[in-house]
Amino acid sequence: MKKEGAFMYKRMKFLEEGRTKEKLTPYMNPPKNYINSEEKSVFLGYPQTIPHPIALETYKNYLEYNENHVGVFSNVFTQLDQTRKMEKELIEMLGDLYGDDTVDGYVTSGGTEGNIMGTWIGKELLGKDCCVIKSYLTHQSIDKACCLCSLSNVITISYTDEYVMDLAELESIIKSQINLGVKSFIIVATMGYTMTGSKDNIEKIDMLIQHYEMENSIKFYFHIDAAIGGLVFPFLHENEGIFKYKSVKSLTVDPHKMGYVPFSAGIFICRKSLQESIAIPIKYAKTVYDKTLISSRNGAAAATCWVMFQYLGKEGFKRELNKLIILKEYLVKKLLSKNLIEVISDQGTNMVCIHFNCIHDGILSDQLEKKYILDGFILKYRGQDYYCYKIYIMPHVTKESLDYFIEDIVRISQVNRKDN
Incomplete structure (x- = not known):
């Protein structure tokens, strides 16, 4: 056993004898990683998604x-x-x-x-x-x-x-x-x-x-x-x-x-x-x-x-993209109406780059970053360094899942204001 970070880790060995299919079944079925209704989480940080059924x-x-x-x-x-x-x-x-x-x-x-x-x-x-x-x-x-x-x-x-x-x-x-x-x-x-x-x-x-x-x-x-x-x-x-x-x-x-x-x-x-x-x-x-x-x-x-x-075809790509843009605009409008963000870059696509002006230094907690798969970075905005996040609205994202996200940002902003 070797201590890696905060937990004990046992390195994997190459087995002498193989395992049965029954024992491997849990590993043959991946967990849901794009949207989890039980945890009210959704994958927002990168342009990847569940493939289209036809593609699968x-x-x-x-x-x-x-x-x-x-x-x-x-x-x-x-x-x-x-x-x-x-x-x-x-x-x-x-x-x-x-x-x-x-x-x-x-x-x-x-x-x-x-x-x-x-x-x-x-x-x-x-x-x-x-x-x-x-x-x-x-x-x-x-x-x-x-x-x-x-x-x-x-x-x-x-x-x-x-x-x-x-x-x-x-x-x-x-x-x-x-x-x-x-x-x-x-x-x-x-x-x-x-x-x-x-x-x-x-x-x-x-x-x-x-x-x-x-x-x-x-x-x-x-x-x-x-x-x-x-x-x-x-x-x-x-x-x-x-x-x-x-x-x-x-x-x-x-x-x-x-x-x-x-x-x-x-x-x-x-x-x-x-x-x-x-x-x-x-x-x-x-x-x-x-x-x-x-x-x-x-x-x-x-x-x-x-x-x-x-x-x-071209028209199908346009339809799919327009659905995503409508959801992106819904998210941005909701966050702006509650004075939770500054829009850093919005090019009219299914992606937006934002700064959380409702949170100290604009940095989300580790828990929220992990929950929504968000990674922050620094960009120049109006001559100053801002801590920013990119959000990609992909086909697995729903209005309901965005509402989970908005609720979390509202909650953490209220906690942040009390602390200050």
Whole structure:
């Protein structure tokens, strides 16, 4: 027995003899982790949810066959079996949604893999002396990608009051790096920052890149992290089509977030043939090159994404999203009416970033953070540091479960006022 923290912990050993199914049954059935009516708790802190019933049924049906996808099937025009054909068509569907029907890509484990892919391809095309520019709000997977790719010239720039990349600072950094002799840049923008839900101005960054490419013969690789927003923003407004911007080279999107499918299911998409830059021959398959990061992949994920996209269509995605936004607006209105919060960032999606102005320092108790799966962080707001929380309204969230949450915040605010 070893003491770990406040309790005694016995490390697991590999058994000599296996256990019976009866003894393992409790472990074969997971606890409810998204909403618990008995404890009046609900999962609010991250963009994940119980998969859609159609997605669950599809995933279970394909798991039995344990399909192993190796290689990339986009822009392949030979005969493919069903799941590989579905993955090919999945990339085509997203290419159509984002404005380039010739894109390449594949189903990944998620946004981190997609961000590593974008950075890796950028480095192979531009060389290791390129400068990587990202914002303070950029997902940590870009730092991981730069480390793995041995990219040392990485610059983090500020965010504006709207929680987007500061474009004036971006241009200033590009100019200063050019003056230092840098000839190539990887720019990482985000559609749906995890902490704020905001999206960078892709159009203006594209214009800036095109200007410096023409005027200074500088090379750029522009990657978009759309892990969260890639299946949100296209259905909120008139779809702008990310790939209509010429300088955009690649993006990552996560159907296991706002596509309502099981983990793990991300998708990496890039301009046609860019994956050739990282292609590695497979010794045991004469005509196949590996143009992915993780090689073997789960065919069930591709099939499930295909089915969900076909089931929902654009109008279905809009309907699902609008339901969530209505619930988000209900929550925000209730909390504001009771003077419990300050809204830090609300981009009109199913996500909101808030500060609890009814609580000392804005910090919830450990018990409440655990109950609602909420993690706090510090952001600049009106020139000062605020302790904030992100709340994601996902399909498992109900009006009743939000009322539980509101009741808890009211209760703790009353206790806080008495103490003060």
